[in-house]
Amino acid sequence: MQNAQILFPVNVPGAFDYAVPIGMELSVGDFVYAPIGKQMKLGVVIGLGTAEVGRELKAIAERKATRPLSPDMVKFVLWTAKYNVASPGQVLRMVIRSYKALDPSPIVNHYLPTGETLRQLTSSRRAVLREGGPFPARASEIASRAGVSAGVVKGLVKIGAMQELAMPVDAPFPVPDPEHPGMALTQGQEDAAKELAAQVKMGGFSVSLLDGVTGSGKTEVYFEAVAEALRQGGQVLVLVPEIALTQAGLERFAKRFGAEPAAWHSAIGDAPRRRVWREVAQGRAKLVVGARSALYLPFADLKLIVVDEEHDTSYKQEEGVIYNARDMSVVRAKLSGHAVVLASATPSLESLHNARSGRFAHIVLPERPGAAVLPEIGLVDLKETPAEKGDFLSAPLIDAIREGLSRGEQSMLYLNRRGYAPLIICRSCGEKLKSPDTDSWLVEHRASGRAMCHLTGFSMRMPTQCPKCKADDSLTAVGPGVERVAEEAARHFPEAKIEIFSSDTAGNPAAIKDRMDRMARGEIDILVGTQMVVKGHNFLNLTFVGVVDGDLALAGGDPRAGERTYQTLVQVAGRAGRAKKAGHALIQTHQPEHEALLALAAGDRELFIGVELAMREMLGLPPFGKLAAIIIWGPDRAKTEALAKKMVSLAPRTDGVEILGPSEPPVGRLRGQYRRRLFIQAESTVNLSRYMAVWRQKIRPPAKYKVQIDIDPQSFM
């Protein structure tokens, strides 16, 4: 008697055993319906066997007629769960993003012109034929393009000017052409591209770190690896940080491969989600550009994964299954035996360490192509050169903008703080405005007249009275946000065109594209932006970048603070001087002696990496040791603390593992839930995932309490 292990896409600890009915042919990866209680549930076969389980098993009801998951994909699901101490069912849920996508694309009527030329058409009928294309398309699409009602399209069928064609709802994605001509590469780029392409051509598992300075053309270079994988008929996944997934970004792919790639991100919409999923599963979508969750798409024949901006923190998913898509990409490639390219101007210390120890191939692009050079980076010591009282821009920044303006060039001011001011304080009683259910200060947004919590999205009308002492007009803005910096810039340069670019002002993708296009056309003189400006933009006339607060990311107890600061500032500064005109950057700081800032100013990455790696080694931090965190959540402060202490007392005793905490994280209360945190530091030889799993099993948190495990934490909030 054969039995099967079935994994259901739900958050339960493991898989369940079922009997396979006589005559049912099953393989690992098959989708099946099986009874749970009184319900039939869809699950995936993850194992088959004949061993007696010693009890009567319920039988599988039906094998679903759909394409199975590949055995590699099943392994990848289980591996992800094990490594990240998550439930495998929850990981499977990330794979099955839509149940409907398992069914074939529905067939519906599409319409196209017959070519019959008819005289005396009404203007709306003519509009359909002229502006309704591309054909064939659904009546609703044609109608909306032509600005008429769908009835007009059907009317044209009646008179023989259009015909119906039954077709699947999902249009296939255009096929990318690897031979479509790309940019002429420089010798250095060409060499790097050949090396990457060779890895792909050779086949098998490989990881390459494409380590090229900002603006060195990494995209153009990894395109050649993509082309090679496409030539072999395989599929390619390019992961990019969510905020870099813009129309402009997709158009670069279209330019190189003659067809826009399939795009995947969290807000894609149901119908496009199903289309991408189905086309990927069938192996027909050849090139997918997506945010981190695209890694869990069921590719039929994946040959290459590129992780662009591999150092980016957005690759870490912090909710549900906590995982790092960069690290999991390497795992996926290993399980399936194909190539991965990790690209960055500021690789993570982990990847650099792997490259240096020979685990990853290290491909370096040390310069920008043609006449473009890297920007000079200078520091402004705010202790010696402060801004005017109440202001935030020091004289050197103002002078640099003025010079740029006089030459007709653009400037950018970077401050990773949305809104007007990060703190609202009462001058009479000293009260600070707090979020009602979260340990965070409310941020003043003057443009919208609101006070907002950036962690939860809570917002209220900006009060006119202190909520504590009731004093009128006593609330004062403390510190700078982008709105305030823009206001200050406008005071200095009343003639300049100044715009703010942050998630508050960006709006929808079309609005973002519009603003970026206007910046590219030179219609904006000074762009004041948050991290949204850091990535993926090529503004040819941008020659000066001013960093308003270079110390911002250094605050707090984050062991990666130095690394993050270094990465962000290199990337921001790297927006300057990307074409013929040389650029420069100035960073305002109170800590010009910090090694991250010294290294930036000296243009000497080794200086920073050397110090940082030595420190990590001494402290046993990644990449030399392992780190995990446990966050305990609960509605009652004392009980949350008690649960955290109980966790510590239950910790398995093993050599090489040290437990720190419990402590209150910087955000001790989030959305009404109290939080406590433990850090677990382990020597590199310890199997930390297994250790955490054993520990986790010893405790069953009471209802409403949650124990969350984070392997290799990136966020220390």
Ligand SMILES: Nc1ncnc2c1ncn2[C@@H]1O[C@H](COP(=O)(O)OP(=O)(O)OP(=O)(O)O)[C@@H](O)[C@H]1O
């Ligand atoms: N060989 C080349 N000839 C002309 N222009 C090039 C060449 N290579 C790259 N460029 C241009 O240089 C700019 C930077 O290229 P790209 O965006 O690929 O760099 P990058 O290394 O990914 O940069 P960053 O990491 O800063 O985002 C782009 O505008 C690109 O079109």
Ligand SMILES: [Zn+2]
């Ligand atoms: Zn007050």
